[in-house]
Amino acid sequence: MTRKSVDDRLIFFHAREITSLPPMHTTPEFPNLLVIQHPLVQHKLSILRNGETPQKIFKELVDEIAMLMAYEATSGLTLESVAVQTPLEETQGWRVSGKKLTLVPILRAGLGMVEGVLRLVPSARVGHIGLYRDHDTLQPVDYYFKVPGDAAERDFFLLDPMLATGGSAVSAVASLKRAGATRIRFLCLVAAPEGVRRLLQEHADVQIFCAALDRELNAVGYILPGLGDAGDRLFGTR
Ligand code: PRP
Numbered sequence: 001m002t003r004k005s006v007d008d009r010l011i012f013f014h015a016r017e018i019t020s021l022p023p024m025h026t027t028p029e030f031p032n033l034l035v036i037q038h039p040l041v042q043h044k045l046s047i048l049r050n051g052e053t054p055q056k057i058f059k060e061l062v063d064e065i066a067m068l069m070a071y072e073a074t075s076g077l078t079l080e081s082v083a084v085q086t087p088l089e090e091t092q093g094w095r096v097s098g099k100k101l102t103l104v105p106i107l108r109a110g111l112g113m114v115e116g117v118l119r120l121v122p123s124a125r126v127g128h129i130g131l132y133r134d135h136d137t138l139q140p141v142d143y144y145f146k147v148p149g150d151a152a153e154r155d156f157f158l159l160d161p162m163l164a165t166g167g168s169a170v171s172a173v174a175s176l177k178r179a180g181a182t183r184i185r186f187l188c189l190v191a192a193p194e195g196v197r198r199l200l201q202e203h204a205d206v207q208i209f210c211a212a213l214d215r216e217l218n219a220v221g222y223i224l225p226g227l228g229d230a231g232d233r234l235f236g237t238r
């Protein structure tokens with residue numbers, strides 16, 4: 001498979017049959033984006049997309065995909081050496097350096113990703129950002145913000161299954177930066193090119209991890225092909 005055909009498929013993912021892919025892939029247009037191609041992630045995402053998937057399974061899949069994505073997204077954390085006393089002798093080991101990683105779900109739908117990431121990083125702190133997208137203007141409306149006080153010293157994982165226009169993500173990143181955060185990664189399940197582009201323009205330092213880069217937004221700001229309204233499908237509100 002040529003480099004060009006891989007890049008084409010990342011954007012128009014359903015146009016060709018998938019055979020094999022590298023574990024993570026980026027596109028030249030979006031240096032801020034890593035698409036996690038792990039077979040389990042792609043398998044579970046396709047069940048998630050299915051409009052017939054019931055709420056209980058949908059919730060479980062969001063949780064499982066978040067856990068698998070966290071494995072990749074934590075690969076850039078820095079380590080420091082530490083002495084370990086085995087039953088036989090002392091040796092050198094490693095631990096993640098610095099203050100505890102902080103997860104920040106964007107309410108509501110981001111909540112569905114928290115437990116999956118915590119299963120891999122149980123000592124992580126959890127902040128919250130309350131935002132919803134106004135249905136008519138598609139602009140984010142802020143209603144809650146709480147993260148640990150020493151934000152400048154922490155790594156943040158901002159969690160939200162959907163990156164559509166990018167308005168919510170841009171606003172959430174700006175709030176984290178106002179609180180002092182400098183190291184922010186954004187984990188989403190499905191991203192639209194419009195949202196990735198907007199985040200690149202406004203916060204180029206934020207690395208995005210996603211399971212799929214979809215084709216486009218529809219006239220009312222939903223991702224195509226997407227998976228519908230993530231919050232409603234997670235919490236059964238429609
Ligand atoms: C959804 C989603 C994101 C946002 C993405 O949330 O979970 O937060 O829309 O859209 P954007 O990129 O265009 O800003 P929604 O506003 O529907 O709120 P909810 O999670 O409470 O359902």
Ligand code: URA
Nearest residue numbers: 164222223228229230
């Ligand atoms: N929010 C969602 O939940 N789904 C979309 O497709 C876009 C925004």
